[in-house]
Amino acid sequence: MMEKLPDNVTMKRLAQQLGVSRTTVSLVLKGQERKYRIREETAQRIREAVAQQGFRPNYFATALTSRRSGVIGVVFPNVFEAFMSEVVKGIEDVTHPADYTAMIATSRFDPLLEARVLDQLLHRGVDGLIIACNAPFRGEPYDCSHLHRLLSGPVPVVLVDRTLRDHPHASVVQDDRGGARKATAALLRAGSRRPCYVSLDIDVSSIRDRRDGFLDALREANIRQPRSRDILLTRRDPDADDLSLALEKRMSHRDPPDSFFVTTAGIAMKTRYLLSRMGLQVPKNIPMARFGADPPYSPSGMLCVEQPHVDMGRRAAQLLMETITGAARPDTHIVCPVRLAPAHLSRSKGA
Amino acid sequence: MMEKLPDNVTMKRLAQQLGVSRTTVSLVLKGQERKYRIREETAQRIREAVAQQGFRPNYFATALTSRRSGVIGVVFPNVFEAFMSEVVKGIEDVTHPADYTAMIATSRFDPLLEARVLDQLLHRGVDGLIIACNAPFRGEPYDCSHLHRLLSGPVPVVLVDRTLRDHPHASVVQDDRGGARKATAALLRAGSRRPCYVSLDIDVSSIRDRRDGFLDALREANIRQPRSRDILLTRRDPDADDLSLALEKRMSHRDPPDSFFVTTAGIAMKTRYLLSRMGLQVPKNIPMARFGADPPYSPSGMLCVEQPHVDMGRRAAQLLMETITGAARPDTHIVCPVRLAPAHLSRSKGA
DNA sequence: CTGAAAGCGCTTACAG
DNA sequence: CTGAAAGCGCTTACAG
Numbered sequence A, B: 001m002m003e004k005l006p007d008n009v010t011m012k013r014l015a016q017q018l019g020v021s022r023t024t025v026s027l028v029l030k031g032q033e034r035k036y037r038i039r040e041e042t043a044q045r046i047r048e049a050v051a052q053q054g055f056r057p058n059y060f061a062t063a064l065t066s067r068r069s070g071v072i073g074v075v076f077p078n079v080f081e082a083f084m085s086e087v088v089k090g091i092e093d094v095t096h097p098a099d100y101t102a103m104i105a106t107s108r109f110d111p112l113l114e115a116r117v118l119d120q121l122l123h124r125g126v127d128g129l130i131i132a133c134n135a136p137f138r139g140e141p142y143d144c145s146h147l148h149r150l151l152s153g154p155v156p157v158v159l160v161d162r163t164l165r166d167h168p169h170a171s172v173v174q175d176d177r178g179g180a181r182k183a184t185a186a187l188l189r190a191g192s193r194r195p196c197y198v199s200l201d202i203d204v205s206s207i208r209d210r211r212d213g214f215l216d217a218l219r220e221a222n223i224r225q226p227r228s229r230d231i232l233l234t235r236r237d238p239d240a241d242d243l244s245l246a247l248e249k250r251m252s253h254r255d256p257p258d259s260f261f262v263t264t265a266g267i268a269m270k271t272r273y274l275l276s277r278m279g280l281q282v283p284k285n286i287p288m289a290r291f292g293a294d295p296p297y298s299p300s301g302m303l304c305v306e307q308p309h310v311d312m313g314r315r316a317a318q319l320l321m322e323t324i325t326g327a328a329r330p331d332t333h334i335v336c337p338v339r340l341a342p343a344h345l346s347r348s349k350g351a
Numbered sequence C, D: 001c002t003g004a005a006a007g008c009g010c011t012t013a014c015a016g
Helices: A011-018 A022-029 A040-053 A059-066 A082-095 A111-123 A145-152 A176-189 A205-220 A242-251 A265-277 A309-325 B011-018 B022-029 B040-053 B059-066 B082-095 B111-123 B145-152 B176-189 B205-220 B242-251 B265-277 B309-325
Strands: A071-076 A101-106 A128-131 A157-160 A170-174 A195-200 A231-234 A259-262 A288-291 A303-306 A333-336 B071-076 B101-106 B128-131 B157-160 B170-174 B195-200 B231-234 B259-262 B288-291 B303-306 B333-336
Touching: A011 A022, A011 A040, A022 A040, A059 B059, A071 A082, A071 A111, A082 A101, A082 A309, A101 A111, A101 B101, A111 A128, A111 A145, A128 A309, A157 A309, A170 A176, A170 A205, A170 A309, A176 A195, A176 A205, A176 A259, A176 A288, A176 A303, A195 A205, A195 A265, A231 A242, A242 A265, A259 A265, A265 A288, A309 A333, B011 B022, B011 B040, B022 B040, B071 B082, B071 B111, B082 B101, B082 B309, B101 B111, B111 B128, B111 B145, B128 B309, B157 B309, B170 B176, B170 B205, B170 B309, B176 B195, B176 B205, B176 B259, B176 B288, B176 B303, B195 B205, B195 B265, B231 B242, B242 B265, B259 B265, B265 B288, B309 B333
Parallel strands: A071 A101, A071 A128, A128 A157, A157 A170, A170 A333, A195 A231, A195 A259, A259 A288, A288 A303, B071 B101, B071 B128, B128 B157, B157 B170, B170 B333, B195 B231, B195 B259, B259 B288, B288 B303
Antiparallel strands: none
């Protein structure tokens, strides 16, 4: 345990120098000089000394006495995803002006690590939390009791991107169902009659909603609901070969799909890659729609559902701050609209 | 300023319940029971009560008295980049077991924001900092006095990925020069005689080193140093069209380049895109090498210099902790080796 | 082996 | 308008 140099300036010293009491300094620092009718000249002297010496009240002492840290915790499965970056940007857009600091931590798709990280943040006295929680693969045991405990506790929480069953909470999500519906409808309008659904086999609200949106579009177009062979599910492990096998089998069937709707960008890229190995180019030979935008200068040829991530971050932070002050109910749900990116659906096979 | 519920359990209460003094509890909690020869039975009772009531000493009180926060700050220009994610992973690999928490913040390529964010972290009492600092475009005014001030201060700092001139500091970087040399040498071995260098026009050690490595390779192969028309520089703004214009002009010249070495992945993708619009495919018509790995299932066809980011994170954290304890000198420089990824250099034009 | 006491740097009733 | 005093929850000499 090393010792750090003591803060050079303390309130005590400052007060002594100016010949006033610490109370007076503290009051002026918090902008309460009018309320306590402190002589303007005194207040002025204090302000000048503070500015000149670069004095800032010790964070730990302030937090200890005020029971407020000015920090909000942000927990995501990973930091590497445009998703993350943009949501964080939105959050910071809001927290910064409000004099809060966003403290980012990652749970790396590990519920145990998630629990640990949340515990750390709580211990560090965060005033609120924004969380994109982990989700289990179907059939996987998943213990989210730490989230339930958290939501029952005193610290305000806003979930982003996904909601939790069985427990009331505040959330900000995108219109997953509507986006999936629009994207699928576009595939159908381009001539597809046998779209194939590809997704992570993961049990989470956003994915469920996207599947529902996919089915909505089929129903609206009077296309019969897909058989199980047109629902392809895969594990998150990018190196798993389950998708490869399923896809090969499906494409060699006598009535192969004539388009793809994929729920996530990563799996879409993998699907596109696997198809290309079978000699099928997207979108030339077969069109594909998916959630997520293309990175700059790397057009994937897919129809992209653009997600309003920055906006989601802003709204989540906004909602959290309102929950902290009590201005918003802690079970408010916000759904952000999505839109289709300008698309390439040229030459669909079924057209 | 809302009030949070007070922590339910305090050391005082715990001591009262057990009929011992707070000192005894504190000592046992810090594992000093042997040193102070506290009766094992007493220590045992205390440990049990602590575990059973889930007591943890108040963070702010502990930090206030111990002058140690257990937090290390991590500041990067952006969170969205594989670079970031991997370095953070490496950092957490090290800090977690050592009972430190990594607190991530972003400076968004803005020196002013960088200064603010660093200030925030210092105010929050971080025990050390790991920073990938911002860098100016050539000719741009750049004030990094906040970094110089920081490096002269009491808080240990390790810079990653790039170093600073004019000021001693600790750093962990990759072998930029060696990687660029190897990549360029590979282009030359594949038959290139007029490689073109493309880079961000940015004044930072890593980029300078890559250019030097590029020139090293040419010199070693007895190829004359490139003329200025084979050094293409562009701004960071992904929508800038300076590169597009320069590239078109260069490719329509009578002796166009027969390969490309690009310093960063983003610019490489842009270059590849612009070439494809001129009808040139990478690597079929023209080979390209660059720093950074391809994302999964999106082979770019480029020769990639794989960067040891996780390792860099680990070493940076390691070095920081050693600097904190005084075990390492605060001006230690570490260079991590890089390697070429299995490559596609097929059918180079000049071969 | 253990406790009373001072101290970390700030906030906040409470007197005047 | 301003100060003396108690308190936030912990740590750490110091005395026994």
